[in-house]
Structures are given as C-alpha cells and as structure tokens.
Amino acid sequence: MREFGYQRAFDVPGAVALLGAEPEARYLGGGTNLVDLMKTGVERPALLIDVRELPLDRIEATDAGGLRIGATVxxxxxxxxxxxxxxxxxxxxxxxxxASGQLRNMATVGGNLLQRTRCGYFTDVAKPCNKRVPGSGCPAIEGEHRNHAILGASAHCVAVHPSDMAVALAAFDAVVTYETADGPGELPLAEFYRPVGDTPHLETVLPAGALITGIVLPPAPVAAVSRYRKVRERASYAFAIGSIAAALDVRDGVVQEVRLAFGAVASRPWRAREAERLLTGGPVGAEAFAAAADAELAAARALPDNGYKVTLMRNLVVAVLSELSELPGAPGESGTTDLSGEAAR
Structure with a gap:
C-alpha cells in the first residue's frame, strides 16, 4: 500500500478545499470499499480526507414532502x-x-453511491482492465463474466454496478446534491452515472473535486407500496446477480403508476422505463407483467455465460409485481400497506 496522509474535515467548504489542494486525495467516509481497494493497489491516494465529522448525518423531511438524506448517514x-x-x-x-450489520454500521450513503465494481479483473492489478487502466482491454468479455452486464454494456466494459441502495433510489427519482469550490449543485440520479461507452473509467458526471452532501427523495406516494428483491448465489451477504426495486399503484384492476429499476445487470442502476410505459394504464396480471419485462429486456445483449440473467429478471418482474398487486391498500388511501416489517427480516 502506498504511504498516504490523513486529515479530518469538520465543515463542507474545508473538505472541498483540502481536495482542491491535493488532486490525488480521496474523501473517506466509512471506507468499506475504498480501503479494500487501497489494500489491493487499485486505489493509491496521496491523502485521505475524513468527512465523517461533517454535519451531514441527518434524515429530515423536505418542504415538498419528500426526504433529505445526508451523505454521512x-x-x-x-x-x-x-x-x-x-x-x-x-x-x-x-x-x-x-451487507452485513457490521458493514452497514460503517458504510455511508455518499460512499455507497460511489462504490466501485467488484469485477475480478478490475480488482486484480495484475490483469488488464479498461476501467482501471484505460485502453488495456476487457478480459471479462472472453473470460469470466457470469455475473456481468446484459444491458447497456459496450465492447470496452461489461462490469456491473454493485450497489443495492442505488437501485431503489433510481426507482424513486432520487436527486444527488453536492458541493464544489464554486458552490452547490445537484444531479438527478438518472443522470449521475455515465453510460459505459468507450470511457468506462469515467463512472459519474460529478464535477472534479465535488463532495456529495446528500440525497433528496421527492414525494412519491406509490413508493409506500414497494419492494426490493435480490437474488444472490448464496444466502449470506453477497453481491446480487440480479435485483429489482418495484412500486405499484393499482386501482380497479388498472395500473395507475409503476416504478421499476433493475440491479446487477448494467454498469449503473437500470431504470426500466419501457416496462413502466407499457404497464401504466393497463391491466394487472402475470401476462401483462411478463410482456412488459420482455419489452424492457429486448435490449439485452448477453454473453455466453450470463444469458440466464434475462430469464432471471423476467421472473423477478412477474413475481414482485404480482406480490405487490395482491397487497391491500393503495397510495393516498387509508390502509396503505407498510412493508417495513419485511425489510427487517
């Protein structure tokens, strides 16, 4: 591991100024991803700027009726x-x-958004990887790619984004707020992550030196009837091979509103806009859910060993939307179902 400096920041302008003075610095939140990458030599910062003491650790209601979540929560x-x-x-x-309880106790919301892929070629500095060394190649395309992307990939990278949290945030139209030396800014999460294209090493559109300060969730009554389902290769904590965040408002057998986002199938959380469009205003039922999933997944370009993800995601769409459509209550009405108990299990 490269020797590095350490400095703690106590206010947002101070943190931004520290990074501006040292381009090879990195912000340190919980460190659950960054420190691992430093140990393997993928990340080699000259300075760590500890932002855990910044006053960004609150969750509070917004005037519009949504929630504001601080980056160090x-x-x-x-x-x-x-x-x-x-x-x-x-x-x-x-x-x-x-993640496990121990990791959740350390990991921060801002860091979760910026975590790097767990592709084995990316984390092994002895192997080529366009995301780590631009222009060196993507050996996963011809090599081990069972857990890699089926949507939005390119000839330059087929890695997937590892965050579960970001998938749910994508479904609910979250907005990322940040601070730079020039002042505050914000980005819809839908625009936050770059398409892979031929520059997979450029992962977000955050301005250079920006510090994420929080996430804003707009009011979304449909989100009260929502579910996240994750499929992984073992029952203990592992990264997804496919996941879905879904919310559904059904009245009189007709879909009034639906939100769908997929995880572990692309380099970023994948908002299933085509499936949402086809479902809105139509009937509920497995046949309609499957048709919408097929339309969304028509863009999939599977590699020899990850084509199973197409079927997996289709089945997840049908299963989760079917469960939601059978729940009592609807957004904005009395009796809205609270799924928080399930979240704790």
Missing part, C-alpha cells in the same frame, strides 16, 4: 429510520440486503 441508520421504512420501504429493504 450510515446505511444502518438509513434502513432503520421510521420514515424511510414507512414511505420508501424498498429502500430500507435494499440497504438491509446489501
């Missing part, structure tokens, strides 16, 4: 917050599915 606190569990249960479920 731990994953454990996010999943346990009563308003998150009541109003955005799929988000609480996603966070609980993402």
């Amino acid at each position: 731990t994953n454990s606190d996010l999943a346990a917050h009563p308003e998150v569990r009541r109003r955005y249960p799929a988000l609480a479920q996603a966070v609980l599915a993402g």
Whole structure:
C-alpha cells in the first residue's frame, strides 16, 4: 500500500478545499470499499480526507414532502429510520440486503453511491482492465463474466454496478446534491452515472473535486407500496446477480403508476422505463407483467455465460409485481400497506 496522509474535515467548504489542494486525495467516509481497494493497489491516494465529522448525518423531511438524506448517514441508520421504512420501504429493504450489520454500521450513503465494481479483473492489478487502466482491454468479455452486464454494456466494459441502495433510489427519482469550490449543485440520479461507452473509467458526471452532501427523495406516494428483491448465489451477504426495486399503484384492476429499476445487470442502476410505459394504464396480471419485462429486456445483449440473467429478471418482474398487486391498500388511501416489517427480516 502506498504511504498516504490523513486529515479530518469538520465543515463542507474545508473538505472541498483540502481536495482542491491535493488532486490525488480521496474523501473517506466509512471506507468499506475504498480501503479494500487501497489494500489491493487499485486505489493509491496521496491523502485521505475524513468527512465523517461533517454535519451531514441527518434524515429530515423536505418542504415538498419528500426526504433529505445526508451523505454521512450510515446505511444502518438509513434502513432503520421510521420514515424511510414507512414511505420508501424498498429502500430500507435494499440497504438491509446489501451487507452485513457490521458493514452497514460503517458504510455511508455518499460512499455507497460511489462504490466501485467488484469485477475480478478490475480488482486484480495484475490483469488488464479498461476501467482501471484505460485502453488495456476487457478480459471479462472472453473470460469470466457470469455475473456481468446484459444491458447497456459496450465492447470496452461489461462490469456491473454493485450497489443495492442505488437501485431503489433510481426507482424513486432520487436527486444527488453536492458541493464544489464554486458552490452547490445537484444531479438527478438518472443522470449521475455515465453510460459505459468507450470511457468506462469515467463512472459519474460529478464535477472534479465535488463532495456529495446528500440525497433528496421527492414525494412519491406509490413508493409506500414497494419492494426490493435480490437474488444472490448464496444466502449470506453477497453481491446480487440480479435485483429489482418495484412500486405499484393499482386501482380497479388498472395500473395507475409503476416504478421499476433493475440491479446487477448494467454498469449503473437500470431504470426500466419501457416496462413502466407499457404497464401504466393497463391491466394487472402475470401476462401483462411478463410482456412488459420482455419489452424492457429486448435490449439485452448477453454473453455466453450470463444469458440466464434475462430469464432471471423476467421472473423477478412477474413475481414482485404480482406480490405487490395482491397487497391491500393503495397510495393516498387509508390502509396503505407498510412493508417495513419485511425489510427487517
């Protein structure tokens, strides 16, 4: 591991100024991903700027009726917050599915958004990887790619984004707020992650030196009836091979609103816009759910060993939407179902 400096920041402008003075610095939150990458030599910062003492650790209501989540809120606190569990249960479920309790106690919301892929070629500095060394190649395409992307990939990279939390945030139109030396800014999560293209090493559109300060969830009554489902290769904590965040508002047998986002199938959380479009205003039922999933997955380009993900995601769409359509209550009406109890299991 390269020798590095360490400095603690106590206010947001101070943290931004420290990074501006040292381009090879990195912000340190919980360190659950960054420190691992430093140990393997993937990340080699000259300075770590500890941001855990910044006043960004609160979850509070917005004037518009949504929630503002500070960047240093731990994953454990996010999943346990009563308003998150009541109003955005799929988000609480996603966070609980993402890691062990020990990791959730350390990991922060801002760091979760910026975690790097777990592709074995990326984490092994002895192997080529376009995401780590631009222009060196993507050996996963011809090599081990069972858990890699089927949507939105390119000839330059087929790695997937590892976050569970970000999938639920994508379904609920979250907005990322940040601070730079020039002042504050914000980005819809739908625009936060770059398409892979021919520059997989450029993962977000955050301005250089920006510090994530929080996430804003807009009001979304449909989110109260939502669910996150994760499929993994072992029952203990592992990264997804496919996941879905879904929310559904059904009245008189007709879909009024639906939210769908997929995880572990692309380099970023995949918002299933085509499936949402086809379902809205139509009937509920397995046949309609399957047709919408097929339309969304028509863009899939599977590799020899990961084609199973197409069937897996189709089945997840049908199963989760079927479960949601059978729940009592609807957004904005009395009797809205609270899935927070399930999130705790």
